[in-house]
Each structure stands twice: as structure tokens, then as C-alpha cells.
Amino acid sequence: MSAGADPATGRGQRVAARLRGALRRIAAHWRRSLQFRTVVATMLLTSASSVAVGGFLSTQIAGALYDQRFDQFSAEATSELTRYKAVFRDSPATDRDTISRLVLDSVTALAGNDTDSPREAILAPISGEEIVIPTTSSQKGATARMLPQDLQAAIADGEDIYWSPIVIPVTKSGEVEAPGVAFGTRVTLPPEQTPYALYVFYDLSTMQDTLNYIQRVLAISGLILLVMIGAIAWYVTRSVVRPVSHAAAVSEKLAAGQLQERMEVSGEDEVARLGVSFNHMAGSLQDQINQLAQLSQMQQRFVSDVSHELRTPLTTVRMAAEVLHDAREDFDPINRRSAEILFDQVERFQALLADLLEISRFDAGAATLEAESVDIVQLVQHAIDGAWPLSERLGSEVSIISTEASCIVDADARRIDRILRNLIVNALEHGEGEPVDIHIACSPEAVAVAVRDHGIGMTEDQASRVFDRFWRADAARARTTGGSGLGLSIATEDARLHRAWLQAWGEPGQGSCFRLTLPRHQDIDLASSPVALPPAPISVAASAGAVGISRSAADDSRQAGADGRIQEAQEVGQRRETP
Numbered sequence: 001m002s003a004g005a006d007p008a009t010g011r012g013q014r015v016a017a018r019l020r021g022a023l024r025r026i027a028a029h030w031r032r033s034l035q036f037r038t039v040v041a042t043m044l045l046t047s048a049s050s051v052a053v054g055g056f057l058s059t060q061i062a063g064a065l066y067d068q069r070f071d072q073f074s075a076e077a078t079s080e081l082t083r084y085k086a087v088f089r090d091s092p093a094t095d096r097d098t099i100s101r102l103v104l105d106s107v108t109a110l111a112g113n114d115t116d117s118p119r120e121a122i123l124a125p126i127s128g129e130e131i132v133i134p135t136t137s138s139q140k141g142a143t144a145r146m147l148p149q150d151l152q153a154a155i156a157d158g159e160d161i162y163w164s165p166i167v168i169p170v171t172k173s174g175e176v177e178a179p180g181v182a183f184g185t186r187v188t189l190p191p192e193q194t195p196y197a198l199y200v201f202y203d204l205s206t207m208q209d210t211l212n213y214i215q216r217v218l219a220i221s222g223l224i225l226l227v228m229i230g231a232i233a234w235y236v237t238r239s240v241v242r243p244v245s246h247a248a249a250v251s252e253k254l255a256a257g258q259l260q261e262r263m264e265v266s267g268e269d270e271v272a273r274l275g276v277s278f279n280h281m282a283g284s285l286q287d288q289i290n291q292l293a294q295l296s297q298m299q300q301r302f303v304s305d306v307s308h309e310l311r312t313p314l315t316t317v318r319m320a321a322e323v324l325h326d327a328r329e330d331f332d333p334i335n336r337r338s339a340e341i342l343f344d345q346v347e348r349f350q351a352l353l354a355d356l357l358e359i360s361r362f363d364a365g366a367a368t369l370e371a372e373s374v375d376i377v378q379l380v381q382h383a384i385d386g387a388w389p390l391s392e393r394l395g396s397e398v399s400i401i402s403t404e405a406s407c408i409v410d411a412d413a414r415r416i417d418r419i420l421r422n423l424i425v426n427a428l429e430h431g432e433g434e435p436v437d438i439h440i441a442c443s444p445e446a447v448a449v450a451v452r453d454h455g456i457g458m459t460e461d462q463a464s465r466v467f468d469r470f471w472r473a474d475a476a477r478a479r480t481t482g483g484s485g486l487g488l489s490i491a492t493e494d495a496r497l498h499r500a501w502l503q504a505w506g507e508p509g510q511g512s513c514f515r516l517t518l519p520r521h522q523d524i525d526l527a528s529s530p531v532a533l534p535p536a537p538i539s540v541a542a543s544a545g546a547v548g549i550s551r552s553a554a555d556d557s558r559q560a561g562a563d564g565r566i567q568e569a570q571e572v573g574q575r576r577e578t579p
């Protein structure tokens with residue numbers, strides 16, 4: 001807290017922060033716990049119902065009790081006020097003492113001693129005349145000033161008996177008040193028949209205490225009922241939610257690979273039958289997964305064993321094919337062509353065998369990443385150099401389009417070079433002799449390489465399957481290089497090992513594009529790529545600032561050092577991963 005800050009403000013902020021934290025925890029518990037939501041919702045609904053029912057009962061009880069007592073008070077007050085109105089009117093008193101005794105006796109007689117609802121009387125002048133006799137029977141300080149003005153005005157103007165609710169002071173100082181009801185009428189005192197107002201009022205504090213007691217009983221009963229219903233709801237939902245929570249926990253363990261986990265089953269109810277069915281399902285899944293795992297292991301072992309077993313005879317066959325290929329000039333045309341075909345097919349067979357060995361390493365989980373700081377631009381240039389004979393034969397120009405002279409990334413140079421070679425060769429194969437553009441861009445988090453051709457293209461469905469093993473968009477179309485059909489699948493596994501993205505795009509007749517997005521460092525999670533898919537067309541102004549690179553003698557000399565490092569990394573990686 002800075003100097004001069006208000007301590008109360010700081011405490012208020014801390015309290016507000018703790019309150020927000022508590023609300024967030026409650027909200028999180030509400031989202032995650034079915035039992036908590038059920039119990040809280042049940043208690044809230046029960047509280048609302050209790051308040052509604054309690055309010056209705058309290059209102060009905062108070063109304064019935066008040067109506068009953070009011071009818072009783074109205075009858076008594078009407079009878080007494082009528083009688084004493086006649087007494088005052090017919091009194092023969094003429095002197096002051098006799099009138100004073102008459103008023104005192106009448107007011108005293110009007111007061112009742114009922115302990116349930118005491119009755120008091122007040123005699124007050126209407127026209128402001130003063131009387132020197134006691135005008136009230138109340139011992140609590142009640143006077144005519146507590147009576148409503150409407151009641152006093154009605155009595156002054158009429159001859160009937162009127163009533164109104166009032167507030168009665170319980171003490172003489174008026175510190176405590178109680179509800180009441182007042183009845184009044186106009187009377188005349190002899191001998192001049194001076195008009196006065198005679199009131200009778202009833203103290204309803206006892207009845208109010210009864211209503212308060214009833215409301216307290218209803219409130220306490222409602223709270224007890226609320227707690228009981230909450231406990232019942234918690235117990236009932238626990239008996240249902242607990243097996244479901246246990247099933248969810250077991251499901252998570254099954255999904256994590258702990259196939260031996262099962263639910264605990266007790267009883268014969270619906271939940272128990274659910275547990276039995278769940279355990280039966282888990283057992284069936286475990287058996288099927290084990291069978292599939294065994295089959296997969298057998299298949300992987302078979303591919304690996306066959307590939308290894310084929311290497312020795314294949315090496316012998318290749319040596320013989322090389323001898324025949326070198327001596328083909330001495331053969332007749334038919335045997336010379338046969339020697340060339342044999343040499344090419346042995347080369348293709350060897351490439352297929354190498355790809356099968358690489359796939360078997362990925363399937364067995366034996367592939368490891370040897371990441372180091374490399375320049376992606378140099379890797380792309382090296383891959384272009386490797387594909388140059390094919391591009392020259394097909395007549396496709398390969399160029400790099402980038403505003404970056406260098407993009408450093410933590411990666412396995414051998415695997416990235418293999419991915420780039422696959423993408424460039426595929427672009428040349430399907431580019432129909434059109435130029436192939438390689439876009440390179442980098443950001444603080446990622447580096448991207450997009451290989452764009454302008455050939456036959458592919459549909460959206462084909463783009464979604466292009467990374468499948470041995471899949472070809474057009475099986476009848478002849479390949480120039482005689483690939484194994486595993487190149488893009490291996491590239492996908494290499495990209496996954498780098499935690500990278502390898503994505504494809506295509507439009508029939510518009511060409512296709514493959515984009516590789518690598519994180520700059522292995523601890524970075526990719527969120528976006530610095531290159532669009534497909535890349536935006538390069539305008540003249542933009543291309544003037546881009547770096548366009550193609551195969552040339554200068555490229556060879558400039559890349560000699562980088563090629564040597566990449567070749568060394570490839571040889572080291574091959575020696576390390578060879579079973």
C-alpha cells in the first residue's frame with residue numbers, strides 16, 4: 001500500500017477480493033458437483049415454499065383472529081357507547097360536582113378489566129371547551145391526541161358510532177407502542193348539552209404477542225424443516241450421485257489405460273445393475289483392446305522382422321544389379337533394358353524397405369528427437385538441391401519466397417530435411433511442370449514452410465486422406481520417382497515428434513499446398529502459423545522485397561557447409577536408429 005493510502009479502503013479491497021474468490025469457488029463447485037446443485041436447489045425451493053406457506057398461514061390466522069375480536073369489540077363498544085350516550089343525555093345533573101361525578105363514574109365504568117384485551121375510555125371536548133374532571137381511565141398515558149384526526153372529525157360531524165385502528169403507548173412516556181382499535185361517538189353533557197367525544201379503545205398487544213408467537217413458531221418450524229429436507233436431499237442424492245461419481249472416476253482411469261479398474265457393486269437395484277453392466281462393458285473393452293494390442297504388436301514385429309530379414313538378400317541382389325547395370329553396354333538391347341529395369345526396381349525396393357523400417361520405429365515408439373538450433377532457410381535450400389535433378393527433368397522451377405534471410409528453430413535437422421524433401425518431390429510430381437514456390441516465414445513463437453505447386457490439385461476429401469499410408473489420389477497415374485507411398489505418413493510422424501503442424505490444401509486445377517509449422521522451441525504450444533494456407537499470392541512490390549532462390553553454382557558453394565552438417569546429422573541419426 002502506498003504512503004497516505006486509506007487503511008479502510010485497503011481493508012475494503014481485501015474483503016471484496018476474498019468475497020470474489022469465495023463466489024468463484026462456489027460457482028466452480030456449482031458447475032462441477034451434481035449433488036451440490038441438487039441440495040442447494042432443493043433448499044432454495046423449500047425456503048421459497050416455506051416463506052410462501054408461512055406468510056399465507058400467518059395472514060390467514062391474523063385475519064381470522066382480528067375479525068373475530070373486532071366483531072366482539074364492535075358489539076361491546078356499540079352497546080356501551082349507546083347506553084352512556086343516553087345516560088349523559090338524560091342526566092338531571094345541573095351543578096358542576098354532580099356532572100364531574102357522572103363523568104368520572106361513566107368513564108371508569110366503561111373501562112374493562114379483560115386481561116386478553118383491556119378496554120379504556122376517553123372523554124374529550126369537541127369545540128375546545130375545557131373540563132376540570134378526569135377525562136381518561138388509562139393509567140399508561142393514553143390521551144385524545146393519539147386518536148386519528150379522521151376519527152375525531154367524523155365524530156364531530158356525525159351522530160353515529162365510528163371506529164379506527166390506533167397506536168397505543170404502553171408506557172406513559174410513549175417509548176413502547178402497541179396496536180389497538182378505537183370506537184367513538186358524540187355525547188352531550190348537561191345542563192347546556194355541550195358536545196363531547198366519548199371514545200372506547202381496546203389494547204390489542206396481547207393478540208399481537210400471540211401472532212408474533214405463531215410467526216416465530218412457523219419460522220422455527222420452517223428452518224427445522226429446511227434443514228431436514230436439505231439433509232434428506234443430501235442423503236438421497238449421495239446414494240445416487242456417489243455411484244455415478246465412482247463410475248466417472250473409473251471411466252477416467254480406463255481412458256488413461258488402467259484397464260483393470262472396475263466399479264464396486266452392492267445390492268440389486270438399478271444402480272447395482274448399472275455397475276454390473278459397466279463392469280461387463282469394461283471387461284469387453286479390455287479384452288478387445290488387449291487383442292488389438294497383441295495384433296498390433298504382432299504386425300509391427302512382423303514388418304520389422306521381415307524388413308530386417310530382407311536387408312541382407314536385398315543387399316546381395318543390389319550388388320548384382322549394380323554389376324549388371326554397369327555392364328549393360330555389352331548386352332544386346334533386350335538384356336540392356338532388363339538390366340536397367342532391374343536396377344531401378346531394386347532401388348525402389350530398397351527405398352520401400354527403408355520406409356518400412358522407419359514406420360516400424362514410429363509404431364514401436366522407438367523414434368526419438370535430437371533437437372538442436374538449425375536454420376530453416378538452409379534446410380529448405382538443401383532440400384531444393386536434393387530435388388534439383390527431378391525438377392530439371394520435369395522442367396519445374398523451385399524458388400524460395402521469404403523476407404527472412406535466416407529463421408532459427410530447435411529441430412532435428414535430419415527429420416525436417418526428410419519432411420521438406422517429401423513435400424518438394426510431391427509438389428514436383430504433381431506440379432505438371434509449373435513453378436513450385438516455397439514460402440518461409442517466422443514469428444517469435446513459430447516458423448512455417450509452405451510448399452505451393454500449381455498443378456492438378458486435389459479435392460477437400462483427398463486433402464484429408466493424403467497423409468494416410470499407401471493412399472494415392474489417382475492409383476492409375478504413373479509416378480516419376482516410383483515412391484513407396486509412405487513418404488507423407490513418415491513426414492506426419494516426424495512433424496508429430498516435433499509437436500508441429502503438417503497441413504494440406506488443394507483445389508482441382510488450382511494446385512495444392514503443404515504447410516509445415518514448427519514451434520521455435522519445444523516448450524511452446526502452437527496457436528497460429530505465420531504463413532497462410534494457401535499463402536497469399538505475391539505481388540510485384542512484395543516479390544521485390546522477397547528472397548527468391550533457385551539452384552545455381554553460387555547456391556552450391558554457399559550451401560556446402562550447411563549440406564555437410566545436414567549430411568552428418570543424417571548419418572548419425574541413421575546409425576542411431578538402425579536396429
